[in-house]
Amino acid sequence: xxxxxxxxxxxxxxxxxxxxxxxxxxxxxxxxxxxxxxxxxxxxxxxxxxxxxxxxxxxxxxxxxxxxxxxxxxxxxxxxxxxxxxxxxxxxxxxxxxxxxxxxxxxxxxxxxxxxxxxxxxxxxxxxxxxxxxxxx
Numbered sequence: 001x002x003x004x005x006x007x008x009x010x011x012x013x014x015x016x017x018x019x020x021x022x023x024x025x026x027x028x029x030x031x032x033x034x035x036x037x038x039x040x041x042x043x044x045x046x047x048x049x050x051x052x053x054x055x056x057x058x059x060x061x062x063x064x065x066x067x068x069x070x071x072x073x074x075x076x077x078x079x080x081x082x083x084x085x086x087x088x089x090x091x092x093x094x095x096x097x098x099x100x101x102x103x104x105x106x107x108x109x110x111x112x113x114x115x116x117x118x119x120x121x122x123x124x125x126x127x128x129x130x131x132x133x134x135x136x137x
Contacts, residue, residue: 006075009074009075009076009113010073010074011072011073011074011075012070012071012072012073012085013070013071013073013081014062014068014069014070015055015059015062015069015070015071016055016058016059017052017055017056019051019055019071019081020048020049020051020052020055021048021051022071022079022080022081023048023051023054023055023071023081024046024047024048024050025080025081026071026081026082026084027041027051029105029106030105030106031046033106034103061088065090065092066089066090067086067087067088067089067090068086068087068090069084069085070084070085070086071083072084072104074108074113081105082104082105082108082113083102083103083105083108083113083114084101084103085100085101085102086100086101086102087099087100088101102114
């Protein structure tokens with residue numbers, strides 16, 4: 001898998017341990033906004049060390065082709081994560097399916113950032129699976 005993917009305005013970064021502090025910052029900035037939608041979080045969830053452990057799991061899922069998480073970074077602010085999109089519980093073979101999850105930073109809503117992004121991620125995952133593979137959504 002590539003180190004990053006680009007759209008016209010965004011970088012999509014596959015989840016990786018070096019992003020731990022940026023991910024922790026993203027969740028801290030959006031703690032109140034995500035609270036009604038996310039499960040209840042322990043205080044240590046918002047630390048870089050806790051996020052590093054989750055990123056290890058994301059890397060393992062990617063290696064097994066069982067899940068793919070990407071962090072969304074605007075090109076004009078490459079040090080700030082503004083969202084994430086993920087394919088989870090990926091099933092390959094004749095049933096080809098997955099769950100799609102995504103979220104965006106409260107301050108970046110309603111600006112067209114997610115337009116076309118989920119279609120783009122779907123094609124990124126398939127890039128590594130060979131011809132004839134597809135994910136049904």
